[in-house]
Amino acid sequence: MNQDKPIITLNKINWRRKGKTILNEVSWEVQAGEHWALLGLNGSGKTSMLKMITGYQWPSSGEVSVLGNVFGKTNIPELRKSIGWVSSSLDQEYQTRADSAIEVVISGRFASIGIYDEITDDDRSKAMELLGQFRIKQLANQLIHTLSQGEKRKVMLARALMSSPKLLVLDEPCNGLDIHAKEELLAAIENMADSPVAPTIIYVTHHIEEIVPSLTHALLINSGNVVAKGEKKEVLTEDILEKTFQVPVTVKWENERPWIRIKSFLTQG
Ligand SMILES: Nc1ncnc2c1ncn2[C@@H]1O[C@H](COP(=O)(O)OP(=O)(O)OP(=O)(O)O)[C@@H](O)[C@H]1O
Ligand SMILES: [Mg+2]
Secondary structure, three states: OOOOOOOEEEEEEEEEEOOEEEEEEEEEEEOOOOOEEEEOOOOOOHHHHHHHHOOOOOOOEEEEEEOOEEOOOOOHHHHHOOEEEEEHHHHHHHHOOOOEHHHHHHHHHHOOOOOOOOOOHHHHHHHHHHHHHOOOHHHOOOEHHHOOHHHHHHHHHHHHHOOOOOEEEEEOOOOOOOHHHHHHHHHHHHHHHHOOOOOEEEEEOOOHHHOOOOOOEEEEEEOOEEEEEEEHHHHOOHHHHHHHHOOOEEEEEEOOEEEEEEOOOOOOO
């Protein structure tokens, strides 16, 4: 990988499906050292953007390159080993399996659900170290489907880090967590982002207060169109948030995090 190249480049991406435009002329660059939040209403195109970046969807037009690899000229399954992914849909894959927490973490090395290769002592010690990083070493041998949502999400974060990814995609990682579990997970993410070997983080959320200090930039999208992108303090303004969410809001920064309030209730009709 060439260090000078952007981590992600989307160049004029269009994605149309059944006559509907899902992404419209989306351009985005993520440089090394930046961590981005991705915001937008349900169905605005956030997950679709993530799928373009991980090669699970191809754009109708435009160019994608990730970690210096131009799509169309690169081995995507190989590239995916450098990308960690956490989402609640991945949790469901493990719901019906009898894997222990440590096995789930180790499976991240092979980017598989379940383990089909030989496990080394190094794998085990790395997985334990990661569980330790999230303070859940004591859960190593507990079955994944018996863990609480918050514990499970930490296991999935550890799993995503098992392959030492260069890019970490978090699609609504705090979904379904209570405020305590959420703050704990955010603290763990903040802690991880502080590390000198931290991957570039892309963080999708519906809750802007989850934009912790280590997230440096934000991209806001509405119906497949980029509303704004850039340094978070420049783009998380009332005006831009209103355009993105179609609700009048006020924003207040507290403890280096943005908090949103609804100015007036939407009325029907
Ligand atoms: N494979 C597909 N075929 C047809 N339409 C699709 C496909 N994938 C996504 N869409 C549509 O594209 C739009 C954007 O979906 P996407 O999942 O990217 O939204 P999102 O911003 O992640 O929303 P949410 O916040 O609800 O997760 C939606 O209207 C969805 O129905
Ligand atoms: Mg989504």
